[in-house]
Amino acid sequence: xxWVGIFPDSVTSPSSMNQCALWLxxxxxxxxxxxxxxxxxxxxxxxxxxxxxxxxxAGRWTAWLLRSDFSVIGASPTFxxxxxxxxxxxxxxxxxxxxLPTPEPxxxxxxxxAVKTNKRTYFFNEGIAVSxxxxxxxxxxxxxxxxxxxFPASTEPTNVREADGKLWQWTCGGQxxxxxxxxxxxxxxxRNDVSVSFGTAGVKDGWGTVSxxxxxxxxxxxxxLKNGNAPYEVLASSLGFEVLPAPTLLESRRAxxxxxxxxxxxxxxxxxxxxKFLRLAFHDCVGGCDGCVDLTFEENGGVGTPINELVQVxxxxxxxxxxxxxxxxxxxxxxxxxxxARPADTDIDFVRTFRFGRIDCENVQQTCRDSQGRE
Numbered sequence: 001x002x003w004v005g006i007f008p009d010s011v012t013s014p015s016s017m018n019q020c021a022l023w024l025x026x027x028x029x030x031x032x033x034x035x036x037x038x039x040x041x042x043x044x045x046x047x048x049x050x051x052x053x054x055x056x057x058a059g060r061w062t063a064w065l066l067r068s069d070f071s072v073i074g075a076s077p078t079f080x081x082x083x084x085x086x087x088x089x090x091x092x093x094x095x096x097x098x099x100l101p102t103p104e105p106x107x108x109x110x111x112x113x114a115v116k117t118n119k120r121t122y123f124f125n126e127g128i129a130v131s132x133x134x135x136x137x138x139x140x141x142x143x144x145x146x147x148x149x150x151f152p153a154s155t156e157p158t159n160v161r162e163a164d165g166k167l168w169q170w171t172c173g174g175q176x177x178x179x180x181x182x183x184x185x186x187x188x189x190x191r192n193d194v195s196v197s198f199g200t201a202g203v204k205d206g207w208g209t210v211s212x213x214x215x216x217x218x219x220x221x222x223x224x225l226k227n228g229n230a231p232y233e234v235l236a237s238s239l240g241f242e243v244l245p246a247p248t249l250l251e252s253r254r255a256x257x258x259x260x261x262x263x264x265x266x267x268x269x270x271x272x273x274x275x276k277f278l279r280l281a282f283h284d285c286v287g288g289c290d291g292c293v294d295l296t297f298e299e300n301g302g303v304g305t306p307i308n309e310l311v312q313v314x315x316x317x318x319x320x321x322x323x324x325x326x327x328x329x330x331x332x333x334x335x336x337x338x339x340x341a342r343p344a345d346t347d348i349d350f351v352r353t354f355r356f357g358r359i360d361c362e363n364v365q366q367t368c369r370d371s372q373g374r375e
Contacts, residue, residue, distance in 0.1 A: 001068040002026045004042055009060035009078050015070055021056060026065075058083045115148070115224045115236040123320030124246040125214040127199025130222045132171065132236065146171050146226055146235070148196050153219035157234040160223060166215040169196045171224075217245040247323040252356060255322035259329055260351060262313045263336045274337035276306040281334030284327065291327030292361035306333070327358035 006022040007014050014020065022044045027033035044054065063076035118129040130148050150167040151160065162168075169175060173196050198213070222238040267274045283303050284293055295304050310333055318326045335350040342348055 002037075002073065003066055003068070005064050005066060006044065006056065006061055007064055009062055011062070014064050014066060014072070021061070022054070056081045115222050115238040117222055117238050117241050119241065120239065121242050121244065123244050124217060125323075126243075126320040127197055128167075128222075128241075129195055129197045130238065131195040132224050133194065146224065149223050149225055150198065150215065150220050151223055153221050153240040155221065155223075157223070157237055158231065160225060160232045160234055161230045162232075166220065167198045167213065169198070171196065215243055217243050247321060251321075252323040255317040255324045256328070256332065256354070256356060259313050259317040259324070259332060260336055262316070263310070263329075263333045264340065266309055266313075267337060267340045270309075271340070273306060273309055274340045276302075277310075277330075277333035277337040279303065280306040280310075281331050284330050289327050289331055289358050290361040291325055291330060291358065324356055325358050325360045327360055328356040331358065332356075 003025045005020040011019050025033050026037045058081050060080050065073040114133040147170050149165045224236040226233040314326045314329050318324050338350040
């Protein structure tokens, strides 16, 4: 009733045939032993009809001598089954390729159109610049019937319609029907320009103005579009960008209060600045209080001094994040100057009725407009 079983090395106490991979009675058979066997050598190999689990898998194994009730008589040292070394494949001869005929030289195809914005996040009312490559969509210069549009980021490129757009300009700038022709080219633009700008500074009368400015907070994309019937063909799309919510009234008032204190300190350290701030505001507001004065104009002589004195105040407090403009700071400085010049026995506060929200121009050639399109 004694037998030999081959068990995985992980089995430390055989107790079931389910654990056993190979087995034989001590006489070398699985049919029983006709007589007692005191010693024997058993072979498990591919020629043995009794070894149905042959070959053993690679790993570590132990041979156990057991009684029929699984009581242990003895065990062999652990032995290992290893995979045979892999035989290197016979190298396949490398065929000699048949030389292909040299193709006739062809012109390099044009690079695909591309569009990108100068930023990924904009403050409310901050200008948006859109640059592009290959405005024609076929490797050429800007042409009249291609345009740049600002659309909600959710707009499907396969279903772009004018009603969904917030802003648009021809690739040469403006909205004149023949913007890219020499006769109707917007001021300071040419056919080699590769960008258009949207913002508070509209283009001059006759060239069309940007619409729906400022655009509401949200996520947007810029499309380079081919003119035609809606839905328009999209030649390229920018990555998405975000327009942040407008600053709160509290944020704007805090910036103005701090600016007022800075201006008061300037005047108290140099009383001559009060009248100069008042004169600056007068010259700025001729034609519109837009924070822009032509210093080359003879009648504006000397205005550069108060402008320079207010540079740091403007840097610290005028921004899209506060909703306060350079024009606001200049106007505020004039009123603070009036306050500092008033008699000591008066309680008039010229700043009390101050209103902010003026629009800055960055170029004396621009005609700047507010959100209602007024200059």
